[in-house]
Amino acid sequence: MIDALAILAIFSGLFFFLSGSIGLLRLPDLFSRLHALAKADNVGLALVALGVIMLEPVLINDIKIVIIWFLVMAASAISSHLVARSALRKNRDDD
Amino acid sequence: MMSGGDSTSILTIALLIALNLLLFSLLIGLFRAWLGPSIEDRFSAILLLGTGGVAMLLILAILLQITALYDVALVLALLAVVGTVALTQSESNHD
DSSP states (O other): OHHHHHHHHHHHHHHHHHHHHHHHHHSSSHHHHHHHHHHHHHHHHHHHHHHHHHHOOOHHHHHHHHHHHHHHHHHHHHHHHHHHHHHHHHHHHHO | OOOSSHHHHHHHHHHHHHHHHHHHHHHHHHHHHHHOSSHHHHHHHHHHHHHHHHHHHHHHHHHHTOTHHHHHHHHHHHHHHHHHHHHHHHHHHHO
16 A cells, blocks of 8 residues: 555656656746756655655655755755856846 | 565566656756757756756665665765856856
């Protein structure tokens, strides 16, 4: 039962990952690509981490997975912000 | 690899399929890194590789029962943001 729930969570996370990647490939400009990527991927990782937590019996590893998830969220927000700011600055220099 | 009853092998197959789909999603991201007209598009592909790599390592840790892979995922999450920060800062100092 818990295995079925875990597989469901992991596969719904994969749906978000795939839609984020398709958004990265298909959307017209950089800012909409970042928008698709940063949000969809973090939801995908959250769902995959939830599924892995259901399968992992050791408590300390579960805590570690939650820490990894928060770290990836912070890292992704910071990197997206830096990439968008660098692109905006470059656009302003071109004008 | 996990051994045991019927439900365990279904779980193993489901996790292997999930791993392959995740790899496919990273391949789509690499395609954007190859196309990507500006350097910021390539940064965003690196962002996708970081998040997707963490998800792959979490699934691999469950699949192979190697708990050290959680630490690898933690380091990968950190290194992805360090790489992006270094690249964007060198870009902005350039002009």
